[in-house]
Amino acid sequence: MSERPTVHVDGTTLSPQEVMMVAKQQAIVAVSEDAWPAIHAARAVVERIVNTGETVYGINTGFGALVHERISSDDLAALQLNLIRSHATALGELMRVEAVRAMMLIRLNSLCKGHSGIHPDCIRQLALYLNHGIHPAIPRIGSLGASGDLAPLSHLALALIGEGEVLVDDVPVPTEQVLFDKGLIAVELTAKDGLSLINGTSQMTAYATIAQQELSELLLLADLILAVSMDARSCSLTPSRPEIHLARAHSGQMVVAERLRSILADSEILNQHRDCERVQDAYSFRCAPQVHGAVYESFKRLEGVIRIELNSATDNPLIFPEPDNPGAHEVVSQGNFHGEIIALTCDAMSLAAFELGSISERRMDQMLDPARSGLPPFLAKNSGLESGLMIVQYVAGSSLSEMHGKTTPRSAFSTTTSAG
Known part of the structure; x- marks a missing residue:
């Protein structure tokens, strides 16, 4: 068996393809040497604040609505432990290992950007767990x-400190036991570490990345199936002529039209029907x-958002070191943890995927109906004695119903939490 390649994590260059390699355990991870200076610089800011006794949110105060509660230096480690333990309240089915690994890698990469101020030991622990196949048991629902x-990432953080459970052959096992068996030790948290580990968009970005990578293959197959369907229905390629799409120059429809021309260039069936009496196809x-192209543009938007999000610092507060002008201003409270852009983009992609399924089912209907296709009913070899592809269309209709239910935008829901 060949040695697995290494994905070098630096906070700036992680790709969706690399996420999937690590998620599928086809690569190991290593923190890039280029990332360490920024990691250490941000950490130095945290340690200076702790040593000087400055009051700064996220380092020596309470969290959320408890921001005005000052925490003594002696209690900072306990503050981080309590944060993780109290926030690990997710529920529902456990995330699959693939999604957990994607989530771990994305969190690691965000921390390596050098704006979190996390202790380097936590970064090393995340990489260690990935490379040793130690996967936290994380309930899916809670974000x-x-x-x-916050809640799902807290379950991840629990495993890093030796608490909670990890998955062994998809079965939850106490983390402490697995670490003992592997001869490893838990990481000890210091100031800001817990908050840096659990505050960010790593779970939602993990799911979005997995979906995007699966769609990257499915959209090509959808165009290929479209071309085969056009062949079966003896359709015209005229609506794919390049000048038509230059007259309405949306990039997606131009890409799909070009694909159709390429795939069907040597079609004997279409060439034989070039001069048939049919004026227009359905x-x-x-x-x-126009439809597949619009879906493709939604996909490209999703891809672009994910590439940025994978390489973003998404916790709060963030640290921007100024060694020549140190002070509390180096630690900035902001809102990069907000997942709106991921939610809106994924909602749009979900609707686009439904449209793709819907138009595909309509083409299926065209091919199975003998009154419109001129083909045997339901493409059966012996109609009546056998049903052909009749029930295939039933299943397609059922699938459309499932997809329709998932087009309800999740981003439209909101509720009040954390004392307003």
């Missing part, structure tokens, strides 16, 4: 999105570049 993924064929 509001607007406050990052919308589901004739307008396919």
Whole structure:
């Protein structure tokens, strides 16, 4: 078996493809040497604040609505432990290992950007767990999105400190036992470490990345299936002529039209029907570049958002070191943990995917109906004696119903939490 490649984590260059390699355990991870200076510089700010006794949110105060509660230096480690333990309240089915690993890598990469002020030992622990196949047991439900993924990430952090559970052959096992078996030790938290670990968009970005990578293959297959369907229905390629799409120059429809011309360039069936009496094909064929193209543009938007989010600092507060002008201003409270851009983009992609499924089912209907296709009913070899693909369309309709239910925008929901 060949040695697995290494994904070098530096906070700026992580790609969706690399996330999937690590998620599927096809690569190991290493923190890039280029990342350490920024990590150490941000950490130095935290340690200076602790040593001088300045009062700064996220370092020596309470959290959220308890921001005005000052915490003594002797209690800072306990503050981080209590934060993780109290926030690890997620519920529901456990996340799959693939999603957990993606989430761990994304959190690691965000911390390596050098604005979190986390202790380097926590970064090393995340990389160690990934490379040793230690996967926290994380219930899926608990993130509001607007406050990052606090509850799910707290379950991840629990495992890093030797508490909670990890998955062994998909079965939750006490973390302490697994660490003992592997000869490893838990990480000890210091000031700000817990908050840096649990405040961010790592779970939602993990799920979005997995979906985006699966869609990258499915959208190509959708265009190929479209082309085969056009062949089966003896459709015209005229609606895919380049000048038509230059007249309405949306990039997506131009890409899809070009694909259709390329795939069907040597089609004997379409060439034989070039001069047939049919004036126009059904919308589901004739307008396919416009529909598939719009879906493709939603996909490209999703891809762009994910590439930025993968390499973003999303916890709060963030640290921007100024060694020549030190002070509390180096620690900035802000809202990068808010997942709105991921939610809106994924909602749009979910609706687009439904449209793709819907138009595909309509083409199926065109091919299975003998009155419109001129083909045997339901494409059966012996109609009546067998049902052909009749029930395939039933299942397609059922799938559309499932997809329709998932088009309800999750970003439209809001609720009041944390004392307003």
